[in-house]
Amino acid sequence: MNRTSPADPPRWAVWAAYAVPLCVLPSAVWRLSLLVTDDAATGWYMILLSVLSMGLALSTLGLVHDWGRRLPHWVPRLGGRPIPARPVVLVALIGGSALVAICVYLLLNSRFHVVQRGWVGIGRDEPAHPTPTWEVLRYYAPMAAWGPLVIAVAVDHARRVAALRRRSG
Numbered sequence: 001m002n003r004t005s006p007a008d009p010p011r012w013a014v015w016a017a018y019a020v021p022l023c024v025l026p027s028a029v030w031r032l033s034l035l036v037t038d039d040a041a042t043g044w045y046m047i048l049l050s051v052l053s054m055g056l057a058l059s060t061l062g063l064v065h066d067w068g069r070r071l072p073h074w075v076p077r078l079g080g081r082p083i084p085a086r087p088v089v090l091v092a093l094i095g096g097s098a099l100v101a102i103c104v105y106l107l108l109n110s111r112f113h114v115v116q117r118g119w120v121g122i123g124r125d126e127p128a129h130p131t132p133t134w135e136v137l138r139y140y141a142p143m144a145a146w147g148p149l150v151i152a153v154a155v156d157h158a159r160r161v162a163a164l165r166r167r168s169g
Contacts (some may be wrong), residue, residue: 007160007164008160009063009064009153009156009157009160010156013063013064013152013153013156013157014064016149016152016153017060017061017063017064017149017153018061019145019149020057020058020060020061020146020149020150020153021054021057021058021060021061022142023057023142023143023145023146023149024053024054024056024057024142024143024146025054025057026138026139026140026142027050027053027139027140027142027143028049028050028051028053028054029050029139030136030139031046031049031050032046032047032050034046035047056095057146060092060149060150060153062088063088063092063153063154063156063157064153064157068083068088069082069083069085070082070083071083085157085158085161088154088157089154089155089157089158089161092150092151092153092154092157093151093154093155095147095150096146096147096148096149096150096151096154097147097151098147099143099146099147099150100147100148100151101147102147103143103144103147
């Protein structure tokens with residue numbers, strides 16, 4: 001019989017955590033592909049946004065792995081110390097909620113046209129862009145799952161940490 005400890009995440013949480021980077025990957029790759037095909041003056045922004053979004057998506061894996069609960073041993077003077085769960089869960093819940101709010105806003109705005117100007121560019125001098133078509137949105141559609149997945153994995157992480165506290169305390 002295979003017994004698991006309260007620290008072990010359920011299979012669904014592991015799958016959900018690994019799904020997060022897969023949801024972000026199409027848009028990150030698409031943005032980077034624009035650097036090759038487009039003479040965009042905002043190339044640095046495309047790189048930054050792709051790297052940042054993939055880094056944040058990959059950080060979700062820390063909620064289901066041991067390396068997300070302790071600082072790495074190679075960190076000077078702090079290596080091996082536990083990472084407090086409460087701020088980690090709080091940041092994940094705030095981030096997931098912000099992602100859900102952004103998706104709901106974009107969905108409602110596309111239906112009810114709360115903001116009439118179109119898609120705003122980067123910086124004040126760049127003109128507003130037309131609303132993206134399915135050719136672009138197909139790369140961003142999977143990102144709608146990012147927020148709910150992060151929230152689900154964060155809630156499970158909080159539940160497991162609380163179970164460990166009750167068991168040890």
